[in-house]
Amino acid sequence: MNHYQTLQVNSQATQQEIKQAYRRLAKQFHPDSQRETKNCDRIIALNAAYEIIGNSKSRRLYDRQQQLGQTNDFFVSRQTRNAAAQKQYQQRKANANPEITYQQWLREIYHPICFLVEKILQPLEMEIEELSADPFDDDLMESFATYLDTCNDYWQQAQQKLASKPNPPQLAGVAANLYYCLNHIGDGIKELQWFTMNYNDQYLHTGQEIFRIAGKLHLQAQERVHSVL
Incomplete structure (x- = not known):
């Protein structure tokens, strides 16, 4: 099932029609509703679909x-990962260590x-601007590749940090947003690394877009924290 089918619209639907659907x-299907149709798995799929085609x-x-x-591609595989993440953090919410x-x-x-x-997301625009002077310049491309290697190191550190301790129940949503954010960052790094190997602008634009979504998820995590505090 593709994202259009998930949202029950056709591929020619307007953005407004997609939003309404x-x-x-x-x-x-919202799990907090009192309807008999509430369904957590459907909500996960709807969120993943709307995040892309919305x-x-x-x-x-x-x-x-x-x-x-x-x-x-990453759009499809990420929906599966998101579903697994949601279940993981719901489980943590139920079993979180009260000592934390x-x-x-x-x-x-x-x-x-x-x-x-x-440290991963903020330098991207400047790095691409420097590279745009001449993408075929070996030194500029090497500098961009070094930036991506550094991003990969930071990304692995962040993943290890997130997995190191269970989140307390009231921060389950924050933890899930961070999980999704890091998933996107990993995907984005891969796309950008492909660009350094074949100079295909499609990988560059896709990587930029994934990083943009990661930034949005990071912002959502911050907003959730403020709502808890």
Whole structure:
């Protein structure tokens, strides 16, 4: 099932029609509703679909991937990972160690991860601007590749940090957002690394778009923290 089928719209639907379909279905299946149709798995699938085709830029990338028949790309595989992540953090919510306070988790897990995420995402625009002077210049491309290697190191550190301790129940949503954010960062790094190997601008644009989504997820995690505090 592709993202259009998940949202019960056709591939020619307008952005407004997609938005309306998402809202209608989200209301129908939302796990906090009192409806008999509430379904956590459906909500996960709806969120993953809307995240892609609800945005005109990422929708164009998705449509191009579909036209090329590349059904195993990151857009599809990420939906499976997101579902696994949601279940993982719901389980943590139920079984979280009561000894771990949310202040401790924020201090030891959340803040270090945010620091690493910002060190990955913030330099991208400047790095691409420097590379744009001459993408075929070996020194400039080598510098960009070094930046990506550093990003990969930071990304691995952040993943290890997130997995090191269970999140307290009230921060399950924050932990899930960070998980999704790091998944996107890993995908984005891979796309950008492909660009350094074949100079195909499609990988560059896709990597930029994935990093943009990662930044949005990071912001959502921050907003969730503020709502808890």
